[in-house]
Amino acid sequence: MPSPTDIFVPAPHSAGWETIAPAEAGFDAGRLSATIAFAQENESPWPRSLYYPDGSYVGNVEWNERGPWTEIVGPVRERGGPAGLILKGGRIVAEWGDTARTDMTFSIAKSYLSVLAGIAFDDGLIGDVEEPVCKSVDDPIFAGPHNGKITWRHLLQQSSEWQGELFGKSDQVDHNRQIGPGADNSRKGQRRELNAPGSFYEYNDVRVNVLGYALLQRFRRPLPQVLRERIMDPIGASQDWQWQGYSSSFVEIDGREVQSVPGGGHWGGGLFIGARDHARFGLLIGRKGEWNGRQLVSREWIARSLSPSPTLANYGYLWWLAARPGLPPSSFSALGAGSNVIWVEPERDIVAVLRWIAGAATEGFIDRLLAAQA
Structure with a gap:
């Protein structure tokens, strides 16, 4: 990681983005081209x-x-073709496809929710991640002997075991769900016995949407508005991205109708955004929440977000951590179906964004990118 005085920060969206030659950025040009x-x-x-x-x-x-x-x-919006870019030290070293196109991005939205939770934490809207959500969100969905024990950390680590229905979708829909290469979803949706909150990991989109709803209750205003004001505008992102909810996810907040937004595109909606905006977001997190001298998200929150969960060692607060030999231990990812990827290696100040790569090829791309470093 470069010293603060050496850190390059990309200009805002409308001002263009500085590039750097592969060799100057420490890459073998031929290998990078092959990647x-x-x-x-x-x-x-x-x-x-x-x-x-x-x-x-x-x-x-x-x-x-x-x-x-x-x-x-x-x-639901028709997708574009393969696209992506690679940053080294904040500059673009490689770019392909339409990186401005605002496509659906599926579960990468979860990592944006994680940052919004960090803003709530920094603002004191979440006093303690170990505190039951019901202490600060007075809502029937957090009532009772089971859901009443769920903490903010449980929601962020996907170990909440929340039970119920939200916006017409039951938590049961993702019971027994598996993700990643070789996933067996033959039993997905079959009801299983629940475990104590915090004791069992399960990738469950309804429970992530519960987190989004809880954050909406704390901020008392639309989450996309908070994200734009606190993160996306300060990092110079475009104005093109949108975060869409469901036709069924409008709720009343202080007499106003507000749409709660999901952590993916499981049933449509979610974050519609371009690869360049993703790259800025990844660069912010890789630099521990700091942008151009401003601490947009606390370093404490970033450290918590990228720490292993007790129920899944390669998962943090809705971020994926390095999970296999050969990967730099400090690297981490935001991942979405389709596949959509933000891969960050903070020690080398590298960010790679992939749009619409075959899921089985993602690891091959990362291995080739690492091997391309001269």
Whole structure:
């Protein structure tokens, strides 16, 4: 990590973005070119429309979703082709595809929720992550002997075991869910016995949406508005991104109708954003929440976010941590289906953003990127 006086900060979106030659950035130009070609050649198998010819939404097919909770209740937008960029020291060393296109980004939105939770923590809206959410969010969804024990940390580490229905979707929809290469979702949606909050990890989009709803209750205003004011505008992001909720996720806040936003595009909606904006966001987190001399998110929160969870060692507060040999221990990722990736290596000040790469090829891209360093 460079010293603070050496840190380059990209100019705001409208002012352009400085580039750097691969050799000057410490990369072998030929190997880096081959790495980019690998990303372009391994496009996601998902249809561009995000619907298969029989009308099935890709998410329902991808996760073997069936039964009463399959309805798509948020907007869906046709995706673009493979795209991405690589930053070294904040400068663009490589770029391909349409990196400004505001495509759906699926579960990368979870990592944005993590940062919003950090802002709530820094502002005192969350006093203690170990405190039950019901202490500061007076709502029936956090009532009772089970849900009443759920803490903010449980929600952030996906170990809450929250039970119930939110915006027409039951937590049961993601019972027995698996993710990643080789995932077996043959039993997904089959009800299982719940464990004590904080004792069991499960990737569950309804429970992440519960976190988004809880944060909305604390901020008392739309989360996309908070994100724009506190993070995206200060880091010079474009004005093009949007965070869309469900037709069923409007709630009343202080007499106003406000839409709660989800942590992905499981049922449509979520974060619609370009790769360049993702890269700025990844750069902010890699630099421990600081941008151009301003601490936008506390270093304490970033450290907590990137610390292993007790129920899954390669998971933090909605961020994925280095999980296999050969990866720099400090590296971490925001991951979304499709596949969409923000990969950050803070020690080398590298950020890579991938849009629409085949999931099985993601690790191959990272390995090639690391090998391309001269």
